Amino acid sequence: MPALRVLMVGVAILGLAGCSGLSRTQQRALSGGAIGAAAGVGIAAATGGSSLLLGGLLGGAGGAVVGAVTH
Numbered sequence: 001m002p003a004l005r006v007l008m009v010g011v012a013i014l015g016l017a018g019c020s021g022l023s024r025t026q027q028r029a030l031s032g033g034a035i036g037a038a039a040g041v042g043i044a045a046a047t048g049g050s051s052l053l054l055g056g057l058l059g060g061a062g063g064a065v066v067g068a069v070t071h
Contacts, residue, residue, distance in 0.1 A: 004045050004052070008038045029068035036063020 012034060022030065040059020044052045 004041060007041060007052075007056075012038065025068055028070060029064045032067020032070075033060045033064030036060045036066070039063070 037056045037060030040055035040057070040062075041052050043049075043059070044055030049055055
């Protein structure tokens with residue numbers, strides 16, 4: 001579980017740090033991807049999933065798409 005916390009904090013920091021100088025659409029896509037990745041990993045860990053990486057990838061991709069198309 002400590003590795004999960006480190007990963008989630010790292011994703012949050014990178015997501016927030018990368019937002020300067022981006023358009024609003026790019027900011028939403030980046031933050032949506034970061035939030036989605038953290039949620040995917042969290043859900044995979046909470047349900048006993050064997051692939052935290054897959055949960056993070058799917059959550060990140062979904063979050064980025066939703067963030068990019070949301071106005």
